[in-house]
Amino acid sequence: MTRSRSRAKSRALDGQKPRFVATTLMVLSILILSAWTAFAEDQKIIKSHGYSFFGDLNYPEDYTHFDYVNPDAPKGGEISIALAGSFDSMNPYTRNGRASALSTVMYESLLGEILAGAGSLPSDDYDEGYGLLAHTVEYPEDKSWVIFHMRPEARFSDGTPVTAHDVAFSHNLLLDQGLKSYAEAVRKRIPSVEVIDDHTIKFTFADGISRRSLIDQVGGVPVWSKKWYEETGARLDEPRLEISPGSGPYILQEVEPNRRVVFKRNPDYWGWDLPINKGRHNFDTIRLEYFADSTAAFEAFKAGEVTYRTESDPKLWASSYDFPAVQRGWVKLEELADGAPPAMSGIVFNLGSEPLKDKRVREAVALLFNFEWTNKSLLYGLYEQQRSFSTGTELEATGTPEGPELEFLQSLGDLVPAEVLETEPWVPHVSDEDRLITRKNKRKALKLLEEAGYTVDDAGKVRSQDGKQLSLNFLLNSSGSPTNRAVAENFVSSLKDAGIDATVESVDSAQYTDRERDRDYDLVFDGYPSLLGTGTGLAQRFGSEAAEFSLFNPAGLASPMVDEIIAKSLLTESKEEENMTIRALDRALRHEFFLIPDGYAPNHWVAYWDQYAHPEEIPPFALGTLDFWWYDADKAQKLKEAGAQ
Template sequence: MTRRHSRATTPAIAVSRTRFLTAALTGLCIAALAATTALAQDEAADETIIKSHGYSYFGELKYPEDYEHFSYVNPDAPKGGEISIALAGSFDSMNPYTRNGRASALSTIGYESLLGQVLAGSGSLPGDDMNGLYGLVAHTVEYPEDKSWVIFHMRPEATFSDGTPVTAEDVAFSHNLLLDQGLKSYAEAVRKRIPKVEVLDEHTVKFYFAEGISRRSLIDQVGTVPIWSKAWYEETGARLDEPRLEISPGSGPYVIEEVVPNRRVVIKRNPDYWGWDLPINKGRHNFDTIRLEYFADATAAFEAFKAGEVTYRTEADPKQWASAYDFPAANKGWVKLEAIPDGSPPQMTGIVFNTRRDVLKDKRVRQAIALMFNFEWTNESLFAGFYEQQRSYSTGTPLEATGVPEGDELEFLNSLGDVVPEEVKTTEPWVPHTSDPARLTSRKNKRQALRLMQEAGYTVGDDGRMRGEDGQVLRLDFLLNASGQPTEKAVAENFISNLQDLGLDARVEAVDSAQFTKRERDHDYDLVFDGYPALMGTGTGLAQRFGSEAADDLFNPAGLRSPMVDRIIEESLMTESQEEEDMTIRALDRALRHEFVLIPDGYAPDHWVAYWDQYGRPEEIPPYLLGTLDFWWYDAEKAQKLREAGAL
């Protein structure tokens, strides 16, 4: 996974494979949601039924039922023009739901769900309300106070791009297709929680939820499953778990026009899209064409941008951002550079330990290895001093664990019994070590690392090699995507140099993007650049990301297995107030930092964007969404000036 920026990874669009599949496949981690509602009495059952234009778990939705558009969009944004983006690597499929092959970015762009999501599942929608989901294919959501079931009332005008109607049968089919042919871990988790889906009529569908479980992430999960055409799958015999270039029609504002494997994908705005006048869509989906151009590596992709072959870029390499934009088009003002504040907490990314490997099961070994990573030197020498270091899975938010646990948090940790080590309850949470920015190797940290390795049963012989009790030299392979950023390779090589100085047989193993994808899926690595999403609230997605039940899954790169983490997640799902939930998430942050499964390598507090000056955007960008492909637009007058100047 190309991952440099900690928030958005693949240059220009936030479509890193892990994050992209998480959003598109499982609807994970849409947590701590709240609801504006109309209450009605069900006379037959004598229970309060909530009916609403959206869904949330606690409190109020930001936007009322009669909202006209999201506050941050330009409702009069012009439609038209093209935006083109360069990506490094290759692809051979347009189906991201299979374990075989490598899917293109934005391959789910044409699909919608009952409750609206951001374009292609790349972030939070709306970008200024993390606590709400709003009706898209569904105009009303209905459920009892105990959330034991949910009914979605669908818009009868919704159609697929081939003109056929979107029906409740399609919704039920899509839900079941993911259970039958999607990821096994997803299917197992969902079947336990959602035992039945029922089509009530052509445009009404009902989901039933299991008794005795948390109601978190249930309504939002079924509400954000992509809707596929049942008729197309039945007519073609296609499967969700097979790689393919042909895709089913979707109901969204964009359609795939051209696919050239390993080279190009052209996406067109659908003029016949059924939902243009919906409030949720006003001011959005403005480009006529989105063109993705693939290149062998990041260097070639950047050269294409400099030449104007592609026109937009989200920079992911701090060193490049600091020094590589001194070229004629940028100096003439044809290319615009912006650092836009990012209000989202950073993902916890870095160098992940594969704890499935015997050698990395010992936390002392992981701690010793981590001590050989010099963030301060790396930041100054390779990141131009632009990065800040993550210290938490909720860095900079009220959910970040700080100090020794006390009060409600300490009482909660005590209630969990022996699964919580005494150290977690009596010490401050883990924070990264510090190093000398002037030297790649810190002698103090190296001495501490040697002591930890000796405690773990390793010794350094006269030949300077680190050996275990079996006499074998300790070997570690760092898997790297060869088409990634050059800085990424430099980080890995300097870290490996320090590990070799410690006595390890450590190596960088750079492979092409197809091999990298397969190896990462098969967990065939010791170390890899990857990570976990920021903790922003509770939900069933936490178990699928951090829980032991998902230790061998794609979305748990470290293979984390922790009874303490499992119990905290279980209890967090049962919380009944926002304050109680927040307390359990702080405890979870504390526990994850204690387990120590990755070395954080820093994040950028801003979005770094570069583009040929032919695009417009709202003056105020919402805190949780950059939204380039969502609500930016093509400015024809600016584009004409560039052409007159000979720029494009």
């Protein structure tokens, strides 16, 4: 549905020192500088306007704008969106509270801002970033450190300058008060940060580790005002509605907990003329309206209370967009190409749940989910099913491993089971689309349960060796879509038919948030992002180290095989080698089997009151509604004249 500690401290020195200390420091500095210079002579120092691990940037230094934007897009107007559920915080960096959507929209980073939805990356490439708060990035060939040269003109919305001190403060704040899985991973890799001067900052990386994702990591940290945090005493690990000033193109205009959030485009934003911003951030106002559930949110769109909707419910898309505003042409419906592989979303198993620790039980439970019937009967046949964490791409594992991939997996020794080496990767089972219960799959499921030590009593109940009936609960958000509820209830019906004591437990959004964070469930709708390439983020998503508490790993997957593949992938030195290891990772993740894919829409489904426009070609990695769409005043006037609004 997305945290042994030695703090990385700034090396900046304040105040005056006694003369003998200053002299000693000067001598030491000269010696260190000489040694560093001798070392640097053996390495090429790279200076660039952007960063890609392999150095292959698509946009040259003199680029004027991203290819997919309309550089002449007009500024103005409002876009409003309905959301189901509630919120009580504007701080998304803590486990506590429920943050509003777009809570990061005010903040920027050295290599790109948060609004784009892809961190520091342009939406037509997932593996590169360009300077925003920084104009130049500098690093040696071995990427053992990085220096960012910042734009002195950058300002927070309160008019104060954005400095290297703010960057160092923000980095350390995330380590000290941020999500544990993030902080623990970063501490080991980035031992120090040094403020060289007000607009120059250096990060040094640990020895003996992969350099993959480290420059991206520090370049993508949101930058907050050190002054504001110190003056207010606010903490990053507590929910709050008051926010620090950001340096981004939007500022918070209004917030009403559980009802509304409004962001206003900042006319005094410092970075309007930068090429990274051309054709982007075009709406004067972004308004979020919260409703009790998804039905109320949809009704608000139909009534024109909100003006834009990305549809995620295939039943609604197929059957509910025939209301008068659509018939009159006031509301426009579009299916826009989605060039990214689908996320691996679906019904996630809690691997900490006692019965689900046995893979045979998980496989048996999965056999009782009928995707074909669900798609035909509940989803209007609009979904396709994921078969991989990289479905439809060159990174998808197919067939039995061979060539370099086989050699790579064999090199991992006993960590890789023979089954992974000798069989094709897992793919979803096939079910009868005309019957909820597919008898052959039910028989296979009961056989697997028998192999796992369960028996079926005379009443048809599946029982463990101690006589207890196998019991599973499916946690559901009551503010979610009725279609999700129908999918869950029919799946639970199939589980009951097989003798499993299964229940759907529907709770309000506040309880749901808390219980999902605590993994208080057996089954839950959630998922994992698709595999696009390697990076240290893979360890947060799939790694053992943070599996017990990571908010990004809802199954709690902890696999030594997966850990080692990720570690080796981070050390690859060519794109071809990287791709091979990602295919091996896809194969391994599918072998571990920790979720049931429930399908995806192959295109973006969007509906909006016809007062917006977008580029003809949508980039592959983002729909970009709040990024590079714009308000069309002429269309809006026509709607007004027609009496639409």
